[in-house]
Amino acid sequence: MTTKMRSEIAEQPAALRATLDALLPRVGEVExxxxxxRQLLFIARGTSDNAAVYGRYLAEAHAGRLSTLAAPSIATTYRRKLDLDGVLAVALSQSGRTEEIVETLAWAKDCGASTVAITNGGEQSPLAQAADLALCTLAGEEKAVPATKTYTTQLAALAVLGLGLGADVNADDLQRVPDAVEKLISDPGDLEAVVEGLADKPGVVVSGRGLAFSTALELALKLKEACYLHAMGLSYADLLHGPIAVVDEDTPAILVAAGEGPTLAGTVALAERVTGAGASAFTVGGGTALAAAGTAALNGPDLPEWVSPLGLIVPGQLLTEALARRLGIDPDAPRGLNKVTQTD
Structure with a gap:
């Protein structure tokens, strides 16, 4: 029986094409x-927060815009007013109905920020209505609790945002993304070996750096919520500052990297260190260099680094779905979770 999660993973190429067709003509509005x-403030929780990490790296590395992740509690719990003049506040919510995110975006506007909403909830969602500009993704209804197509289309919207910020990238690269994702779905790499390598493990460390850091965080979250693993998502720079001590025979590492870019060499070196210490290093992306340094490899997209996160997460999604089934867990409905999460 095909799970809803697996079906929705397969829908991503179409969802990405529809979203890019709708949003690329709006680059001028963003501009x-x-x-x-002058700078950006990203407002999000959960999976959307991981997407925001991609937005932050894209804005800083390619558009030269200082960016930060908001602490919504400053608005909703502490109720402090800040000077946000000159700030572009970007709120992300798949449903567009998470009250904390809607309230925080309204707070940002009241503090002087210009506001953007990124949501799959449509133009009439509370978040879209609260924003100066709404970039609505076209993923369609997502029924499985773990986000897949709503996450990758959020990344697509953030890439469009980056173009509007003046990122020094080739906009044509975005048109290659749906086909690259389709290829990964049909050929994710040595999926069975990675599933078996994790099936008897209580935990895993997931690591990447730079633009791939968002993928490491999102994959760790998926493994926690759908497979109940103690999964830790870390930049490899932070991993080397102490937490690498937890990587051993019982706690493997999953290392994520684009096939090019300034963080690839460090990720390869980390894979060699992990395997040299007798632990397993499962790799996602990074081309032949990272695959050769690891224990078993999942493929990455044939895309430039700036858009690689739109594809890098896909083998991780497939891994999560397959591992959950291997463990006897229904990935569509993990315990204790709902599709829309409300926080105080």
Missing amino acids: RLAGQT
């Missing part, structure tokens, strides 16, 4: 709004 601002 006009962003032209009034």
Whole structure:
């Protein structure tokens, strides 16, 4: 029986094409709004927060815009007013109905920020209605609790945002993303070996750096929520500052990297260190160099680093779904979780 999660993973190429077709013509709207601002504030929780990490790295590495992740409790719990003049506040919510995120975006506007919403909830969702500009993704209804197509389309919207910020990238690269994702779905690499390598393990460390850091965080979250693993998502720089001590025969590492870019060499070196210490290093992406340094490899997309996270997560999604089934867990409905999470 095919799970809803697996079906929705397969829907991603179409969802990405539809989203890019809808949002790429709106780059000029983003440019006009962003032209009034100097820096970015990303407002999100959960999977959307991981997407925001991609947005932050893209804005800083390619558009030269200082960016940060908001602490919504400053708005909703401490109720402090800040000076956000010159700030572009970008709120992400798959449903567009998470009250904390809607309230925080309204707070940001009240503090002087220009506001953008990224949501799959449509133009009439509370979040879209609260924003100066709404970039609505077209993933369609997502029924499985673990986010897949709503996450990758959020990344697509953030890539469009990056173009509007003036990122020094080739916009044509985005048109290659749906086909690259389709290829990964049909050929994710040595999926069975990685599933078996994790099936008897209580925990795993997932690590990447730079633009791939968002993928490491998102894959760790998926393994926690759908497979009940103690999964830790870390930048490899932070991993080397102490937590690498937990990587051993019982705690393997999953290492994520684009096939090019300044963080690839360090990820390869980390894989060699992990395997040299007798632990397993399962790799995602990173081309032949990272695959050769690891224990078993999942494929990455044939895409430039700046858009690689839109594809890098896909083998991780397939891994999560397959591992959950291997463990006897229904990945569509993990215990204790709902599709829309409300926080105080």
